[in-house]
Amino acid sequence: MSEGIKKVRQQPSQNEDLLFEISSPGKAGYQLPPLDVPSVDPRAALGAGNTRDAIDDFPEVSEVDVIRHFTRLSTWNYAIDLGLYPLGSCTMKYNPRINEAAARVEGMAWPHPYQPDSLSQGAMEVMAELERCLNAITGMDAVTLQPAAGAHGEFAGILLIRAYLESKGNPRKKILIPDSAHGTNPATAHMAGYQVENIASNSRGMVDTEILMKAVDDDVAALMVTNPNTLGVFEEHIADVAKILHDKGALLYMDGANMNALVGVSRPGDFGVDVMHLNLHKTFSTPHGGGGPGSGPVAVKKILEPFLPAPRLKRVGDKWEWNYNLPDAVGRVRAFYGNFGVLVRALAYIMAHGGDGLKRATLDAVLNANYLRKRLEKHYQIAYNEPSMHECVFSDDIQKKLGADTGNIAKRLIDYGFHPYTVSFPLIVHGALMIEPTETESKRELDLFADALISIAEEIEENVEFVKQSPHSTRTSKVDEVGAARKPVVRWKR
Amino acid sequence: MLDTIGVSSLEDLVAHLPAAVRYNDRLPIPDGKSEYEILDYFRKLGETNAGLQASFLGAGVYRHYRPVMVDTIVSRGEFLTSYTPYQAEMAQGTLTAIFEFQSMICQLTGMDVANASMYDASTAVPEAAMMAMRATGRSSVLVARNVHPEYREVLGTYAKFQGMPVQEFAFDAESGQANFDDLATKLTSDTAAVILQSPNFFGIVEDVKQAAALAHEKGALLVVIFSEAVAMGIVAPPRDADIVAGELQSFAIAPSYGGPFAGIIACKEKLIRQIPGRLVGETKDKDGRRAFCLTLATREQHIRREKATSNICTNQALIALMATVFMSVYGKEGLRELATQNLSKAQYLGAKLKHRFSGPFFNEFVADVGAKDVAEMNRALEAKKIIGGLPLGRFYPELKNGVLLCCTEMTRREDMDVVAEVMA
Amino acid sequence: MYPDNYRYTKEHEWVHVEAGAGTVGITDHAQHELGDIVYVELPKLGAKVEQGKAFAVVESVKAASDIYAPVTGEVIAINEALTNAPETLNADPHVGGWIAKIKLSVPEEVDRLLSPSDYQAYLGAE
Structure with a gap:
């Protein structure tokens, strides 16, 4: 391994036991003000049978113990703040800290969802403004901000399709899903009570309009498509796809996971999409936080608007009100109004960029993906020869012949100081390496990453066993996932 | 980078998109703003929301102290x-x-x-x-x-x-x-x-x-x-x-x-x-x-x-x-003390009001206001910078005289006394 | 490698018929393809299974694979030891790693399954 490429070096890393192991009786890290009312005995107030004694094994640690514990743990993580995070279809872009500051403003962080509308006007204005921006960006007519994440938005979106078709007399039975789709799509269709039918992609990795034409009949409710698809390829015939569906009374759902390739460049509402979700934690820079929170707004065309879940914002005079009187609405998918704190962050991102800045971010994201593709093409097999948008997908065909697969390459990347790309997805590519750099990265960081992958390709030619034993430089060496699954230990016990 | 790829402009990268699906306008979103302007926008809007003023709302969302x-x-x-x-x-x-x-x-x-x-x-x-x-x-x-x-x-x-x-x-x-x-x-x-x-x-x-x-x-x-x-x-x-x-x-x-x-x-x-x-x-x-x-x-x-x-x-x-x-900071003893404070506060206010139900309650309870107008009561409290409890008629028609009130460790005795006075 | 008195399917299951009941499992080739097996979802006792239809699931860390019944009938025994020791399917697929015993309701189905030599020829061609 060339030291010139390696972004990471072995560093002192501290060991740390679990909270329960550093705990000692009587230690505490909290302070409460003195009670200004008489103290009540829980047994007397609730009845002895309804109360508990101490919580067995619950931690007892000091404030310093807590901060050191979690700070030490944090040093074992990789993060965007440490460098390129090229997970395909995850859009790991920089999370501007202004977003965090905005969400922590007292008037944004502390409103209670049941306080009177008259005392919530600012929060409602934030939501209304975000709805307006998302309509503008997607070319759709109406938005609900209620869903808590992308998959949750998919669920809401499919329910809307169902409600619409029901109003036309027949909810239909099937949802069509291309074989390149995210796993959440079929899982969602199933949860919404539909049968799933997979549609094979054509030789260019796109929806095959011939196959689609044959598959769409009176039982088909919708097609769920991701555009650009999970290969990073724009569905060239998307307008025809929409027409095929609409001619048979079916609708087009778009998974907006890859919207970072389209903002300002192309609008789903203009190419025939009827309903779509957005992932604010992808395209709109809200932090992933190790797996959440997200937010999955759903945008729809006029025909679906009457079915959006209650409540919806309504302008009455110069005030906002929550309107619950929506007789056609599908039921709630979540309590209250959505992940408001995430909505604040997304709006802050949109405001910081402005319309032109958002488009520029899209073009920079496409530029970065194409630059990486060009640098890597000679060393890795590109999966499909179509133009790439915001991500590019390779297969491990060349390396597989030498005995290393995409999983091995991913683990070796860790030694070079990078988080791996998305491994083995999409499923239609054998041994996929799915790479999405986002607009965040500079040429310098992209070159380091490309150099690392090229160096690994050479290492595989020279010493494949060494690569297969990766990672070598992490605090934790290769983790035994088989052992974890065979004998699951999912909680600490004394 | 453009040279490496072999294109002459950023726009060329998306030139393969069919013309019919390209968006050629400028997005109708105002020009990018500075940090200061953004923060100012949210602060100003935030001032029109009730934030940390006294509140007796619970019903699934509770106001507890957040350790720094x-x-x-x-x-x-x-x-x-x-x-x-x-x-x-x-x-x-x-x-x-x-x-x-x-x-x-x-x-x-x-x-x-x-x-x-x-x-x-x-x-x-x-x-x-x-x-x-x-x-x-x-x-x-x-x-x-x-x-x-x-x-x-x-x-x-x-x-x-x-x-x-x-x-x-x-x-x-x-x-x-x-x-x-x-x-x-x-x-x-x-x-x-x-x-x-x-x-x-x-x-x-x-x-x-x-x-x-x-x-x-x-x-x-x-x-x-x-x-x-x-x-x-x-x-x-x-x-x-x-x-x-x-x-x-x-x-x-x-x-x-x-x-x-x-x-x-x-x-x-x-x-x-x-x-x-x-x-x-x-x-x-x-x-x-x-x-x-x-x-x-x-x-x-x-x-x-x-x-x-x-x-x-x-x-x-x-x-x-x-x-x-949070669980680490409070720990075994802290969570117990915190819960006891919540219980004690709710009992304090509870003792001053007529209850709708007799079951043992933790930090929320339903007060029965009889023939009085709940909305009017809450407006009176609002005038004193206090957000009252949740009127239950919206969810339970038979409880239109009921108000769900919540007290936590952040609820002050003097505010409870005001609520008791207005609602009694 | 592949016992003479067993019959095989193209989906890589085996069946060993004795006294009107077939013991079924997955082949050595199948366990090799699946990798380290971490869990087996066994059928329920008394369940009716149909030839060619999924009746159990075998899981590796990153995949869940349906196992298809090689014969039609009723499940009369299941190998509960696999629940705590799924690795047996990797180590001993043809004996200790049996999944279930099925009482045959269409005994002649067995004749249509592959012989050991046909199965191995099929593996060679695949």
Whole structure:
């Protein structure tokens, strides 16, 4: 391994036991003000049978113990703040800290969802403004901000399709899903009570309009498509796809996971999409936080608007009100109004960029993906020869012949100081390496990453066993996932 | 970079898109703003919202003190800006913290297994019901009418397309607790789950043991829900339940006008294969050291696709971390003291008002205002910079004289005295 | 490698028929392809299974694979030891790693399955 490429070096890393192991009786890290009312005995107030004694094994640690514990743990993580995070279809872009500051403003962080509308006007204005921006960006007519994440938005979106078709007399039975789709799509269709039918992609990795034409009949409710698809390829015939569906009374759902390739460049509402979700934690820079929170707004065309879940914002005079009187609405998918704190962050991102800045971010994201593709093409097999948008997908065909697969390459990347790309997805590519750099990265960081992958390709030619034993430089060496699954230990016990 | 790719402008990169689908206008969004302008915008709007002024609202969202430690830790970029910990060797920090989270949720609830979090309680409820369906092979669900009304609404939305009939059972008009006679008559051999909330929507503690006995006698599972996690500092854990689904908003998560929060699902060991969402397990690395990784992933959507236990992917990891830090800071003694303070405050105000129900309550209760106008009362309080309780007529027509009032450790005695004066 | 008195399917299951009941499992080739097996979802006792239809699931860390019944009938025994020791399917697929015993309701189905030599020829061609 060339030291010139390696972004990471072995560093002192501290060991740390679990909270329960550093705990000692009587230690505490909290302070409460003195009670200004008489103290009540829980047994007397609730009845002895309804109360508990101490919580067995619950931690007892000091404030310093807590901060050191979690700070030490944090040093074992990789993060965007440490460098390129090229997970395909995850859009790991920089999370501007202004977003965090905005969400922590007292008037944004502390409103209670049941306080009177008259005392919530600012929060409602934030939501209304975000709805307006998302309509503008997607070319759709109406938005609900209620869903808590992308998959949750998919669920809401499919329910809307169902409600619409029901109003036309027949909810239909099937949802069509291309074989390149995210796993959440079929899982969602199933949860919404539909049968799933997979549609094979054509030789260019796109929806095959011939196959689609044959598959769409009176039982088909919708097609769920991701555009650009999970290969990073724009569905060239998307307008025809929409027409095929609409001619048979079916609708087009778009998974907006890859919207970072389209903002300002192309609008789903203009190419025939009827309903779509957005992932604010992808395209709109809200932090992933190790797996959440997200937010999955759903945008729809006029025909679906009457079915959006209650409540919806309504302008009455110069005030906002929550309107619950929506007789056609599908039921709630979540309590209250959505992940408001995430909505604040997304709006802050949109405001910081402005319309032109958002488009520029899209073009920079496409530029970065194409630059990486060009640098890597000679060393890795590109999966499909179509133009790439915001991500590019390779297969491990060349390396597989030498005995290393995409999983091995991913683990070796860790030694070079990078988080791996998305491994083995999409499923239609054998041994996929799915790479999405986002607009965040500079040429310098992209070159380091490309150099690392090229160096690994050479290492595989020279010493494949060494690569297969990766990672070598992490605090934790290769983790035994088989052992974890065979004998699951999912909680600490004394 | 453009030269390397072989194009002459950024626009060339998207020139292959069919002309008909290109967007050629400028997005109608104002020009980019500076940090200062953005912060100013949110501050000004924030001033039109009630923020930290005195409030007696609870009903699923509680105002508790957030130790400063919580934001200090979740603001670390290594937690804030990392992805789902799929690459275990690069994510031991997040994985270890989630393992601690799962362990503490088990200690609190008396369950054997807890997942890495759900979106919130309202969505955890239908997921718990679907777990029970899969585990029992039955299809219908009974839910107590004193479960949070919005949780019941969400349950109804999910159930509709699962072929899962949902029937409600009554609460006792006197005690405010679930009516077990009504439950007993509605339980059938097709009941997959009985869903009970404790403390319930009225703040009243339920008899979980009796509900469990009734459900189990008919071969159904008992799902116990909670929305006020602080209660678990003193209220007996629902050990007799099969599944516990709840809301951790009370654990250092700001009300944020309704989200993001963090839900949980915990269950008995025998149901581990049915639990939705992510699970972290303990294992070893190649050198024999303790390590953690995501486990039992074959339950999840990215592998099982349409046969998955749920479509959930993104969860609430960072919010769950807030709760983990909160639980660590308060610890064994602190959570108990915190819960006792909540109870004591609610008892103080409760003693001054007429109650609608007689059951034992934690930090919320329903006051009966008789013939007085609730809206007018709340306006009088608003004039004194106090947000009153939640009028219940909106959710329960028969309780139009009822107001749900909540007191926490942040509620001041002088504000309670004002409320008592206005409402008495 | 592949016992003479067993019959095989193209989906890589085997069946060993004795006294009207077939013991079924997955082949050595199948366990090799699946990799480290971490869990087996066994059928329920008394379940009716149909030839060619999924009746059990075998899981590795990153995949869940349906196992298809090689014969039609009723499940009369299941190998519960696999629940705590799924690795047996990797180590001993043809004997200790049996999944279930099925009481045959259409005995002549067995005649249509592959002989050991046909199965191995099929593997060679695949």
